[in-house]
Amino acid sequence: MISLMTAQWVLLIAFSLFLYAVSPWARTAAVFFRGTSATDRRPGFWALTSSLVISWIFAKSVTNAANLGQAFGIVGGLAYATYYLSFLVAGIVIFRMRTQGGFRSIHHFLLTRFGRSAVRLFSLLIAIRLFNEVWSNTSVIGLYFGEPGGLAYYAAVAVFTVLTLAYSLKGGLRSSIVTDVIQFGLFLVLLAVLIFHVIPAVGSVETFLTSGTWKMSTGVNLLLAALLQIFSYPFHDPVMTDRGFISAERTTLRAFIASAVLGVLCITLFSFAGIYAGLMGLQGDAAVQVSRTFGVVMALAVNLIMVTSAASTVDSTFASAAKLGAADLGNDGAPSVARGRWIMTLTALLGSLPLLLSPEIISATTVSGTMVIGLAPVFLLWWLPVPRISFHLSFWTGIGAGLVLVLGVLPQGWLLTDGKYADLLAINLYGTLACFALYLIPYGLRRYLQSNRVVAIGLPVERQRA
Numbered sequence: 001m002i003s004l005m006t007a008q009w010v011l012l013i014a015f016s017l018f019l020y021a022v023s024p025w026a027r028t029a030a031v032f033f034r035g036t037s038a039t040d041r042r043p044g045f046w047a048l049t050s051s052l053v054i055s056w057i058f059a060k061s062v063t064n065a066a067n068l069g070q071a072f073g074i075v076g077g078l079a080y081a082t083y084y085l086s087f088l089v090a091g092i093v094i095f096r097m098r099t100q101g102g103f104r105s106i107h108h109f110l111l112t113r114f115g116r117s118a119v120r121l122f123s124l125l126i127a128i129r130l131f132n133e134v135w136s137n138t139s140v141i142g143l144y145f146g147e148p149g150g151l152a153y154y155a156a157v158a159v160f161t162v163l164t165l166a167y168s169l170k171g172g173l174r175s176s177i178v179t180d181v182i183q184f185g186l187f188l189v190l191l192a193v194l195i196f197h198v199i200p201a202v203g204s205v206e207t208f209l210t211s212g213t214w215k216m217s218t219g220v221n222l223l224l225a226a227l228l229q230i231f232s233y234p235f236h237d238p239v240m241t242d243r244g245f246i247s248a249e250r251t252t253l254r255a256f257i258a259s260a261v262l263g264v265l266c267i268t269l270f271s272f273a274g275i276y277a278g279l280m281g282l283q284g285d286a287a288v289q290v291s292r293t294f295g296v297v298m299a300l301a302v303n304l305i306m307v308t309s310a311a312s313t314v315d316s317t318f319a320s321a322a323k324l325g326a327a328d329l330g331n332d333g334a335p336s337v338a339r340g341r342w343i344m345t346l347t348a349l350l351g352s353l354p355l356l357l358s359p360e361i362i363s364a365t366t367v368s369g370t371m372v373i374g375l376a377p378v379f380l381l382w383w384l385p386v387p388r389i390s391f392h393l394s395f396w397t398g399i400g401a402g403l404v405l406v407l408g409v410l411p412q413g414w415l416l417t418d419g420k421y422a423d424l425l426a427i428n429l430y431g432t433l434a435c436f437a438l439y440l441i442p443y444g445l446r447r448y449l450q451s452n453r454v455v456a457i458g459l460p461v462e463r464q465r466a
Helices: 004-022 031-032 045-056 061-071 075-100 104-116 116-143 151-202 205-209 218-227 236-243 249-280 286-293 297-330 337-357 363-371 375-380 386-407 422-465
Strands: none
Touching: 004 075, 004 116, 004 151, 004 297, 031 104, 031 151, 031 297, 031 375, 045 075, 045 151, 045 218, 045 236, 045 249, 045 297, 061 075, 061 116, 061 249, 061 286, 075 236, 075 249, 075 337, 075 375, 104 116, 104 386, 116 218, 116 236, 116 297, 116 337, 116 363, 151 205, 151 297, 205 249, 218 363, 236 249, 236 297, 236 386, 249 337, 286 297, 297 337, 363 386, 363 422, 375 386, 375 422, 386 422
């Protein structure tokens, strides 16, 4: 009988090779960068919904959901699930940007309204985000094969990254969408298997739903911080926003709304694994410990959940990086598929380097989520004709708020609550208010000056006529 570790290796390699086999070859820029079929058909509702949900159910997301469920009960699970309301915000904003503003992409909007300097800053921000997605997801895969820093850990990360890169190079965004449909279906089956194991082991669903305490210090801080971040967080993630421009407008809006519902539901249910771990007194990474509690079959099922969610996110990351470098920042002509493939390869290499520093997985969400709060007024008030300086004032204020969080320099007297994530909540609240204020002040000042100029010029004319 083969060992669990051997079975995990077979599963990882076989599943990755299967995804390579079903991925289509992209021979045109439309297929590679916009996800159309070979006959130029755009993704439909179910394909787009599946792609949105599974590419946002990161390996790090399900890991975080389980760990937060373990720490705070259902409160922790719902706190993390709140981030998936980002689909609602992004879907409505992108729909209106396309139908009322006529914008073809996020970059098209920023270039039109705020100029090339805003595009460069925004592109740098999302490039960091894309590199972040590589290490924070592949590191989760490594944890199922060995301790961080060990040979087995790095070997699993390397094999997974190379195999995912292989089918991404083959078809670009089209490969990502085709495999996402398969991955989402498999994820739902595996999630159901997990849920039908943990619920009977505890006794009832009610035990899970009543776990935790609704206090600021036991998860509510994070939940409220997430509610603030959903108004900016989705716009720095090209994995989501790129998909907002590839299908028909109303199809896209319906897909984003459905994705919000499905995303919240899936993450909340997966947090049940962490709640079970907390109830059973299990220590360490919740998902890993729970999977081993139920034997080899469940361990392999959870491992495949992680491979599925990680692959769907990493292949989407490669596709978005290719689009950013070859299309969004490229020449005005047709983007080069060859250049896109080189950018994918570079992203895989550079995005893996942070693993040498052993960064915390949760930081990939909370810190970057704070640094981008300056994008909230830019996109929520996209229709407002503000001066270009408004973008920079809001953008840099958000970066400053993120640095305050990273450096831990917020005075204790400024905290609004106590317990874990109290600083995250306070900084996001203060920072969001400051970003909106600084975004709108130049607009208000310009209108005031324009109004006074009209009065100053107009009054003497009226007196002359009198």
